[in-house]
Amino acid sequence: DIVMTQSPDSLAVSLGERATINCKSSQSVLYSSNNKNYLTWYQQKPGQPPKLLIYWASIRESGVPDRFSGSGSGTDFTLTISSLQAEDVAVYYCQQYYTTPCTFGQGTKLEIK
Amino acid sequence: EVQLVESGGGLVQPGGSLKLSCAASGFTFSGSAIHWVRQASGKGLEWVGRIRSEANSYATAYAASVKGRFTISRDDSKNTAYLHMNSLKTEDTAVYYCTRLGNSGSYFDYWGQGTLVTVSS
Numbered sequence: 001d002i003v004m005t006q007s008p009d010s011l012a013v014s015l016g017e018r019a020t021i022n023c024k025s026s027q028s029v030l031y032s033s034n035n036k037n038y039l040t041w042y043q044q045k046p047g048q049p050p051k052l053l054i055y056w057a058s059i060r061e062s063g064v065p066d067r068f069s070g071s072g073s074g075t076d077f078t079l080t081i082s083s084l085q086a087e088d089v090a091v092y093y094c095q096q097y098y099t100t101p102c103t104f105g106q107g108t109k110l111e112i113k
Numbered sequence: 114e115v116q117l118v119e120s121g122g123g124l125v126q127p128g129g130s131l132k133l134s135c136a137a138s139g140f141t142f143s144g145s146a147i148h149w150v151r152q153a154s155g156k157g158l159e160w161v162g163r164i165r166s167e168a169n170s171y172a173t174a175y176a177a178s179v180k181g182r183f184t185i186s187r188d189d190s191k192n193t194a195y196l197h198m199n200s201l202k203t204e205d206t207a208v209y210y211c212t213r214l215g216n217s218g219s220y221f222d223y224w225g226q227g228t229l230v231t232v233s234s
Binding site for chain 1: 148157158159160163174176177210212215217218219220221222224225226227
């Protein structure tokens with residue numbers, strides 16, 4: 001199974017500042033046939049299901065604010081929130097579906113400093 | 114509007130069985146793969162398994178932790194997927210979400226609100 005490792009486990013950032021979350025996969029999730037990374041980012045707020053933020057490593061889902069961006073390729077990925085808002089407090093998960101079973105990172109808890 | 118609604122959760126004793134349902138609306142259910150993901154209280158997300166569409170032979174796959182105990186099925190005439198859970202263990206206690214695999218085949222674009230399964234004596 002592909003192991004997804006996120007860092008840090010928790011993060012406190014001031015409002016308006018940048019937040020960066022990293023995700024590393026134990027093997028490449030880049031599909032050579034279409035040159036797409038099968039890496040997804042989700043946001044989960046307390047008591048809610050996960051919400052799709054970013055897919056194919058860098059494509060923002062419709063309706064997601066443009067302060068959220070994803071980057072990376074192969075095995076190393078980053079989710080960046082350019083200017084933290086209060087409503088961004090949540091746990092963020094990366095996930096790969098390059099191969100079955102799909103696997104998630106352990107999550108990164110983002111809080112306001 | 115796409116909706117996924119889980120039901121069937123509850124309290125069950127270790128070794129018992131439970132069947133969860135996932136009722137879908139707002140999209141062509143028969144053409145979509147449906148996955149189940151669970152989350153123990155205060156923990157991360159764990160993929161449980163999936164069932165593909167008829168066009169993909171209703172193929173199923175399961176996490177190692179549930180293989181042989183859980184079975185996923187679907188009734189496209191009712192726009193509903195099911196998670197049949199047998200030989201339940203205390204470590205199966207979690208909120209169970211059903212989710213739709215997006216058309217790209219690599220991410221989950223819609224999730225239900227989840228149903229809580231508690232395995233305890």
